[in-house]
Amino acid sequence: MNVIRVGMADVGTASSPDSLRTTGLGSCVGIALYDPYAKVAGLAHIMLPTATSAEEKNRAKYANTAVPMLIQMMEQIGANKRRIVAKLAGGAQMFTFAGQSDLMRIGPRNVEAVKQALSAFTIRITAEDTGGNCGRTIELSGVDGSLLIRTAKQGVTTI
Amino acid sequence: MEDIRNLGEIQLSCLREVGNIGAGHAATSLSKLLQSEIHMNVPRVCVVGFDEIADVVGGAEQVVIGIFLRVEGELPSSIFFLLHQESAKRLVSGLVGSYGSGDQEEFTEMEISALQEIGNILAGSYLSSLADFTKKDMQPTPPAISVDMAGAILSIGLIQLGPVSDYALVVDTEFRQGDLEIHGHFFLLPDPGSVNLLFESLGVASV
Numbered sequence: 331m332n333v334i335r336v337g338m339a340d341v342g343t344a345s346s347p348d349s350l351r352t353t354g355l356g357s358c359v360g361i362a363l364y365d366p367y368a369k370v371a372g373l374a375h376i377m378l379p380t381a382t383s384a385e386e387k388n389r390a391k392y393a394n395t396a397v398p399m400l401i402q403m404m405e406q407i408g409a410n411k412r413r414i415v416a417k418l419a420g421g422a423q424m425f426t427f428a429g430q431s432d433l434m435r436i437g438p439r440n441v442e443a444v445k446q447a448l449s450a451f452t453i454r455i456t457a458e459d460t461g462g463n464c465g466r467t468i469e470l471s472g473v474d475g476s477l478l479i480r481t482a483k484q485g486v487t488t489i
Numbered sequence: 490m491e492d493i494r495n496l497g498e499i500q501l502s503c504l505r506e507v508g509n510i511g512a513g514h515a516a517t518s519l520s521k522l523l524q525s526e527i528h529m530n531v532p533r534v535c536v537v538g539f540d541e542i543a544d545v546v547g548g549a550e551q552v553v554i555g556i557f558l559r560v561e562g563e564l565p566s567s568i569f570f571l572l573h574q575e576s577a578k579r580l581v582s583g584l585v586g587s588y589g590s591g592d593q594e595e596f597t598e599m600e601i602s603a604l605q606e607i608g609n610i611l612a613g614s615y616l617s618s619l620a621d622f623t624k625k626d627m628q629p630t631p632p633a634i635s636v637d638m639a640g641a642i643l644s645i646g647l648i649q650l651g652p653v654s655d656y657a658l659v660v661d662t663e664f665r666q667g668d669l670e671i672h673g674h675f676f677l678l679p680d681p682g683s684v685n686l687l688f689e690s691l692g693v694a695s696v
Contacts, residue, residue, distance in 0.1 A: 337540040338549075338644065339655065354549030354640020357648065377539075377644070377651045388655055424645055425557050425633035436648050465641025467550055482552045482637050 333469065339391040341374040343403045346472040353467045355420035357437035359393065359444050359460070360468045362417040363400060363453070364475030365409035371472040372404040372414075378436070379443030393443035401451060416448050417477045417489055418458040419468045426463070437461065457489035493536050493658045493684060495696045501534050503693045504660055508532030510622055511615035512662035512675055518614040522607070523583050523666065530663040536656050539647050545661055546571050546674055549640025554596075556608030557645065558632045560616060563625040564683045564690075567646035568615070569676040570608050571639065576671040577604060601634060608632035611675065623690040646678045653681045 336342040336352040344350050346369035352360050355375065363372040374396040381392040389395035401411050421441035441460045448455060459466070459479050469478040480486045496504075509532055516527045543549040554577040556570040572580065581600045584607075596604070612629050620627045635642055650657055660677040679687060685695040 337538075338640070338647070339539055339651070354543060354638040354644070356638075356641030356644040358644055377648060382652065391651060391655075422641065424555075424635050424637065424641055436645075463635070465638035467638065 359420040370409035397447035421460040508660040514618040543639040555642035
């Protein structure tokens with residue numbers, strides 16, 4: 331079994347028994363997609379809510395462009411988008427400032443944009459661990475679609 | 490918009506000098522505060538992919554103490570002061586003494602506010618020397634602090650760059666306090682647009 335690393339502003343796919351892992355999610359959101367029938371997993375680590383330019387080169391950076399990109403990549407290795415379900419993690423607010431600028435609210439805005447992008451494909455969110463103020467490292471299993479979440483302060487959970 | 494991957498040798502050495510002057514002043518302030526000598530390395534200027542930025546402090550998952558400030562004014566930027574936990578403990582124990590609980594992993598409120606103050610002093614002296622040098626107006630926001638994974642902490646500085654780039658320009662200076670083994674990293678991340686303004690103010694060709 332291999333663990334495939336997905337970087338920041340990056341997407342990746344895997345088939346059972348391999349898994350996908352991304353580290354140090356702060357305000358970024360990890361979008362974990364899984365087709366339980368084909369046992370195909372897809373993971374995106376997005377940084378920003380929406381791409382403003384249609385010519386954006388790195389589609390993996392934005393919620394609204396990463397979701398269709400990831401679905402397409404999963405379909406290429408046997409997934410069917412009607413069966414795909416989603417789990418989300420991240421979207422934290424790492425720092426608290428007196429004046430809440432837009433920059434500081436990026437986490438919740440990212441989560442909102444991911445939900446919108448998923449609903450456009452009628453993909454159901456089965457579980458999420460979003461918000462709060464802690465960083466997260468996540469690992470999506472290609473075997474059963476479980477999502478392992480590790481934090482610096484609150485240990486490990488699986489959703 | 491500038492492409493920071495095109496930085497030439499002159500621009501790199503200009504940025505190193507900027508880091509040197511800023512960090513030199515910051516190190517002097519820190520020496521005074523701690524009443525002990527602080528050494529710093531020649532700044533490293535590098536253009537890194539978003540994924541690599543946390544490697545300097547041991548990878549995205551490494552738990553660090555991050556003090557973060559935004560710089561507002563004519564050269565908007567982000568500033569981070571990153572310390573490993575043991576270093577941060579040693580640094581504050583010199584300041585708050587018995588009020589801190591030096592042997593515990595958690596930081597007390599007193600220690601956190603001492604670290605915040607250190608961040609404030611470092612960034613304040615770094616910026617005021619930079620402002621003198623460039624004749625630009627720069628105002629730091631109050632420092633915010635977080636104890637967490639380095640990747641998660643630094644990503645807030647990359648959000649500003651995200652819409653225009655997949656790379657960050659980092660001016661990294663390492664501090665050491667001689668016999669106490671404290672090392673910290675001081676990161677300056679100019680916003681898109683600020684890099685060329687900085688060069689302009691110093692009479693160096695833009696990228």
